[in-house]
Amino acid sequence: MNKRQSIRSRLLLWIGLPFTALAILALISSHLLLSRQINATFDDLLLNAAQRLERRIYTADGELRINMHYFSISTLGSRGEGKIFYRIKENDGDIIAGFSGLTDPPQTSHEPVFYDVDYAGNALRAVALTLPFRRGGEPVDIEVVVAESKEARHTLTNDFMITLTGLMVVTGLLAISIALLAIHLGLAPLNAVSQALRQRSPNDLHALDDAAPKEILPLIQSINHLMQRMRRSIESTQQLNADVSHQLRTPVSEIRALTEMSLKDASQSPAHTSLREIQRIAEHASHTVKQLLKYAKTRSELVDTSHLESVDLIAICHDACAQTAPNIYKQNQELAFDQQKAIPNILGDPIMLRWLVTNLIENASLHAGGSMAYRGVITVALTADARQVTLTVSDEGTGVEEAQLCKLTERFFRHNKHTPGSGLGLAIVEQIATTHSARLALTNRPQGGFEVTVTFPAI
Missing domain, CATH: 3.30.565.10 (Histidine kinase-like ATPase, C-terminal domain)
Known part of the structure; x- marks a missing residue:
């Protein structure tokens, strides 16, 4: 992670990543649960269709017949979005009605058997019922198979997932907005400290107000401690300037005064030229000292612009x-x-x-x-x-x-x-x-x- 990344970005990142992971996990779990529930519901409808189909079987002239048209069967469980295939036959293999190419169930049982099957290029979900029946007073077992294509199941699952994903996105945007507001309010004390420091004069070294949340109180105390040390350093520098002014200007002035007196007493002396040079050097030193002191006193970091x-x-x-x-x-x-x-x-x-x-x-x-x-x-x-x-x-x-x-x-x-x-x-x-x-x-x-x-x- 970039060390210069803002606190706001870090908070958003660590809030957003877990939320995104949880949202993805929730979507996967919801897909599995919805698929399971929808399949169970459609299986119940498919079983109901098979049972209704069984009630349409009757005996005529010693033969088993069915009084239900195919197209009425297609509306029972498919919501009009898929295809319905059925088959009714006796256990000895004689077909009574339906599609003979439908695959037999994996096992024979008097309980409903659900299984997946492919037929005529369609992926189907089928249920098989084995029912006891009488034909001319003679008992016979009849197997009823009803199969439905899976389009309706997939469509319903996809509709639910699209709706759920949309709700997740809206919830995520709301959560991010709330997180941004919470982060803004949480960082407000830090922003207040930053703004207070920016608005200050470079020479205003008074302590910051420490009426702040306890999380940033150590930072404010450290800044105040640093300002106190800087103020002491500046005061020490200013005192040093005053001491230098006193210690240098006085002896230089004395040298100039003594030189002028000596020049008056030694106007014809061989030392006259040397005294003139000493006077020039003393005047230059006096001027330089004054300029150095002015330079030290006018340094912008040492001047309190609030005054x-x-x-x-x-x-x-x-x-x-x-x-x-x-x-x-x-x-x-x-x-x-x-x-x-x-x-x-x-x-x-x-x-x-x-x-x-x-x-x-x-x-x-x-x-x-x-x-x-x-x-x-x-x-x-x-x-x-x-x-x-x-x-x-x-x-x-x-x-x-x-x-x-x-x-x-x-x-x-x-x-x-x-x-x-x-x-x-x-x-x-x-x-x-x-x-x-x-x-x-x-x-x-x-x-x-x-x-x-x-x-x-x-x-």
Whole structure:
């Protein structure tokens, strides 16, 4: 049996197979019993016909005669569907009437003898009676044989079996319907658990309701135990992120501060160049640590989407532009913000959305110029329709090779080796977009430059 076969299919199989076997057995038994009963009934009719035939025998002028026409005999036991053959003769062998070719019974007895015989290409059922009679005062034994073809017996048996088979089929269909209903009702608690799990947020790890039948209670308890372990694991991971943030950011900040102080005191010292390199490395380490922490915090499996709220994306973009504008203008770049008049709110986390917009602006500022410093415009635009809100961050730079577009969201992948960076900016953007059920698209602009589009479902 296939291990992936559904419980419903297994139950139907194990209900259907025994029922089918019992139905076949019942049909075979019924056929045997019906054939036996019908044969007994027809044998009684055949015996009655023979006895009635015996009463038609009389003596005339010392001779035995019969006053019954053949065609009246044919209606006695055959229901008009078969053939009747008879023979009346004395025990000494003289035929009084009937068909002389009928086979004699296997034994002679004063009791009725039933036997099967073939005559004139017909399979017959015959009864033989030996009766005492007087002919002119002289005793004589007369043998009466009446035979009937078996068509009527077979027809009646077949009619009964067809009717019984039809009843079996109808009963089987009713039984299958009842079984399907019973299975559906029996599996309803499992379906309820499955539906409850499907409707949950991926981050909702609260225990399932254990008010369920005792057969599936162990399954629910196991799921609840697994959810509890996962919740503890996530809490431990989040605590680790907080510890890493505290343990790494503090010493890196101290290194940067000490380096800046040393540079002021040693402006003419031979160690000045080394201190500058230490400062650069410390700033890169500080930036990388911040990005790593953001990457860890924005993993979709660690974010509880049930806590997302209605967010004004216009305000988020304003804050991100205000945060990045000083550095943008310092590098002789321009920052533009374009929006429609009405932008509906989206469901999201305001902090993560601010990280998303900030990362996109900083990514364009660092990498838009390729090997040269970028001096163009970075445009942040918001558009919307009835069902979605689209955020677009674009530049007028050199763009990205088409073969490398699909790699830009990989961790630590850096398309532009000429500028500093951690290689995590677009990876963080992708995770935040996934958490907010948004679509992320990275494309080159036809007029030149690179464009990132994030499409959010509107509330």
